[in-house]
Amino acid sequence: MVHARLREWAGRVIHEQQAEVRNRLKYVLRDRDPLSLQLSEQPERVNLPALESERRLTIAGEDSELLDPGQLMIEVFGRGDIAGKLLILGTPGAGKTTLLLSLAEQLLTGANTQACAEGYDNPKTVIPVIFELSTWKNDIQSIQDWLIDQLYDLYGGDRKLKRYEQWLEQRVLLPLLDGLDELGMERQQKCMAKLNEFTRQYPQVVVCCRSKEFEESEIRLGNLRGAVELEPLSDRQIQAYLQQVEREGLWRQIQETPEMWQMLESNNGEAGLLRVPLFVSLAAAIYDRNQPFRTKGELLERYIDRQLKLDVRMSDRRKELERRKWAYTTVEKEPEVKLTRRYLTWLARQLDEISEVDFLIERMQPNWLGKTNRYVYRLIVCLFFGLIFTAVFGMNGLNFLIFGLMMGLMLGLFHPRIRPLESLQISMSRASIKDLTIPRKAVLVLSPFFALVGVLIYRGSLG
Template sequence: MAQANVLLKNARKDQGLTQAILAEKLHVDTQTVSSWERGIRAPLPDVRKRLCELLGKSPEQLGLSFAEENEADNSQLQVAVASVQKAIVPSSLETVAISLPQDRSIVDTTEIEIQAFPPLQAISLSAQVNNDSLRLHLLNRVYSLWIVGFFQHSLFRSILLRLQLYEQPNAVNNPWHQTVQESNLPARLLPIGTRIIQVYDEADGEVLILGKPGAGKTTLLLELTQQLLMRAQENEQHPMPVVFNLSSWAEKQQPLQEWLIEEFTMRYQVPPNLARAWIEEEAITLMLDGLDEMAGDYRTKCIEAINTYRQTHGLVSIVVCCRQDDYFAQPARILLNKAIVAQPLTEQQVDQYTSHENFNVKSMRLALQKDPDLQAMVTTPLMLNILTLIYHETPQGKASLISSLPVHRQNIFQTYVERVTKRGLLQRNYTLDQTNHWLSWLARQMQAHNQSEFYLERLQPTWLPHTAYQRYQAAILRLIYGIDIFVVAALFAWIRGGKRGDEVGVGIGLLGELGGRSGNDVLGWMKPGLGGGLEAGGSLGILLALVVVIVTLLMGSPMPIFSWRTLWQSVTSGLRNASLIGVGVTLIAGILFSLSQGLIGGFESGLSMGLFSGLLAGLLTGLINGLKSKPEMAHIVQDPSEPLQKNKQWQKSNVIKRFWDTVFYGCCAGVGFGGVYALLAGGINTYVLTYGAIAGAFMGLIFGAGGGTNLLHLGSGIEPVERVAWSWRNMRYHATKSLTKGLLLGMMVMLGVSITLSIASSGFYGLAYGMRYGIIYGMIVGLVGGLAAIFTGSLASGWSSDILDEHQFVRPNEGIRRSLKNALLVGCVFGLVGGVASGLISGFAFGFVGRLGGWPILSAGFTILFGVIFVLQCFILQGGGAWVKHYVLRWYCWRAGYMPRNYAHFLDYAADSILLRKIGGGYMFAHQLLRDYFDKLEMQGEISHHSNKKLQIRHTDNIDHIECDSHANPPV
């Protein structure tokens, strides 16, 4: 290994200079001076001259005489390489040059050079051949795989366009920056013609290469690898450059040293013991590519692993490559000396490139001059290389016939898409036809909705065709209401209790599990209930249903403004639906009960069930109409894409839709209610089927035919809940209104329930019991409903949600994930608080108003039920509904063929193919012209017939190896 240069170190100390002061005088980094003194590096010729002048000593006195010997050897190597180059490059070319470490004379003002790739034998013969055959084997393997196998094929006719670089100090975590006060230096352009090898030397072999997709980062990395291979073959003490792809690190996330040993063995067939020895002896220069190929979280962990490795291997030279946006999107900063960013190509560079005499692309140069929009796209070596191939391999006469700019662009972009999606190292998960089809749909929708940026969380149902939009809206209603109905029916069955043998009542259900007595005894004197076979256990459903309606309506909208008109609308709509649903349930229940109880008994039980159902339906629909304003109701049920029509609800299509809604909701309720009854009864029997069918008929009629789907404000669009906040100030500000309206609502509910229950129960048990039962139960329901309204209104007034600005997103679909997270948060918090509060209120009402000794059991039971209700409704209304609607919409789009199932993965693939640009958590087309191309693509039938319209281009080695930022490992 290298020996320390004691002479240089002593000479510096004799002059009273620190490494930092000497570095400042020489305009180099402190680490560079340190590497000279450690014997790892030698000063370049011009720097060596100034160093001798500063220290007042000759190169021999400073221990630098060997550098002159190496320089002589390098000159011989250059002559040997030049002789080989003449055999493989046309003699008409002006300049032949290879960037050697000590030769600075090759910095050209033209910014273009011919890159030589001499055979391995020429390098081996001209260099000082190392006696270590294993070392030479590794160097030759790296050269064969990466330089000849990839780098050489990535350059059209070996033309290397010199990129301008700028340094960005804040991209790295350099401990020396604070020492020499460089931590706050702004990014600065490096001199024109600065080579990556010069940056590497000045950074003491620690460089981070950044840039946009296609900007030439991998080319810079491999150019540097080629130069370091030459050095390693010249000097056996020089570390061996080895290229590794970091994308595989994310699989196991091992310590970097262990991962390097595995990669050595797998990619280069180096024995593990030898690989470990080379790494521990720091005989390897790590050329790390592919940091941007892993997810953001893994990228941060990988950088931390590299930094940890650097803590114990601080003298190892490391070069890391990553896309600029992906690197800065995560918080970690890599522990290296310098960071450079590859600049976009300038018009002057493109003009020099296209005017080079080695090309036959005059038509391309003229096209760029005539088409400024197309010229604006040529900002990366990738795009420039593709256009060069297209024009060079297109006959001059044919190119001149293309006079129409639109047709010309169309042909260019068609070939461009084919090339970037077929790059040799790009992971091909999608076919060309799929890519064209899906991006064409995206471009048309962005154009139709005036969007320049696409965020997955902003996908809306209006992107669907009219028929698909209607089906989607119907599916959303059925899915969300189906879940709601299923859960509420199951809860009602659980608290109402079932039948086990001869025992019937709440003691079989939840209340019995909490310690309630057999049958309905826990309800004390209220046990008879409405009568006609419907005991008080069934009446508990009134309380449950009213709380569901109040929580659902008030959690999603502010407290309503009560008026006589509102009261009249509530009464009329309630009576209308009570009559319709009461008669319907009476007929269905009467028929079902007659099968087991006979005609008279079945009719009596059916009448009781119909009275209860009509009562409950009237209360619910009246409450819904009273708490919801007319505009909101119209907004919910009206498809915005359809004109308003009178009597629309009685149109044939709408009648059919309501029929199927009734069947669907009825099935959801029947399965929920009957399923719980089957569990309570220990199996399916006539009792389970009968009451399951009745519950299904009731729910189906009220939500299908009765318009109960006005309950939830689902809207026509998707509005994620991406940010939530709580304000005690807002809650206190609205406290008086919430209290007043809650009490008023409770009184209205109490009055309605007392009147209807008194009349219904008096018909079976006489006026005395009926009046007592109706008034007291009405007071209980009114008290619980009013306090639930006050509590829910207070929570709704203090809680607020909002949609974030899209530019705050850092990951695709982050808004929908935030919406789900907030929905779970609100559901859990409000579910716990709301369930406990409502349960205590219910227990207090049954104990102190109803004088029931089992009120603690009732309180515990209702705490569980209301907790579930609060969780479910808050989840749906505070972001969960948007989450459901988003993924249902994605399913419809996938089913229609507009997108793949994993849309974010495809969009990332398109970004990797440089068809899209990734901006935080969103995407935009790489250029407006490219979006226009996809917008018109399918209308011209080019997807299925693209092979007939594309340019006839010969398949050459350059096609699949265009310069790019792909990072997959080459085949070994």
């Protein structure tokens, strides 16, 4: 029975990962035609002997420019000399995460196909899962323990069954690690040291990082067996893409505008802005033959303005309406553009301060508030608990209200961080229902609440 539950749980995680990866790819590639990318091998990045000359990755003798990058990655990942231990590098916006998602999609498809044929209990059936290294916050935590915590956070489950611990012991979990560069250099180096400890024994892992941040680190991921780097776009690739999206005039504009032409040139060893896929696609989106942009800031500003225009928002709403419910019933009820920009700027700063990439509502904390709003928040907490104490114990007068306020203040000061009790995961299969347990923390927190409700109802019935 236990093995049946483990098999069913593995299948569930694979299916959920497939859905998440497809949604992320759909979002990343939404309204964009994919650019052809080029990869080069960089064995010296993982302390392997450098090649006699830098070579492009090829399959069956074909130039990698003509190949689907995702297909290319799965071939490289499975090569005998790399054997599933790979480093992916590139500049910001070069397509590292998209490449990792494409690799994950193919690995998940293969895992699902193999599991359907041989069963999830087959020791050869790996379970690929994408993790964000930006959530590694404890400098002394091992990567294995962090992976286990992340799996419980993402998919829930009863810790007594030690599902995820068994996956790591049996080497069936395939970690795909993104966002190493989001940690900041000091923590990044500590994380890389922990990764070296983990990869010394673990057979398969993929790590994704920005080239510059990786080079600046004094530590190398020497246990990985191969490294690939996304190369800057060539003139031919840029022109082919602009022709595909019917923006041929943008290439002429680049040639005729000195400031834009300069954006093709490398700067301090980094690729020129307009040789990065993300910025080429943004430039194509805001192209105006009568109004060239001259700086990176101007490009981003005009793209944001475009995305916040009424017609673009209405178009996006129509595309997504069938798939999800929006907070605002009509586009006219959405916040004004100025207010939207203000809140997006604030949110971006908060995420940057805590080295987070993805915004999740459950991870918002009171310390994100400004100084004045933090005081307001604590005052509300104090009033809330003061009123509860007064209502429950039925004491009148100012003294007990003050006592309640003091208790609320203590709770606000000593428990400043909000944590979700448990990821809510529901499966109505028979095995999952038997496996369903109520977390102790939930019992401890909810019991006093229901007791309070019962007391109030009882007192109300007595008049």
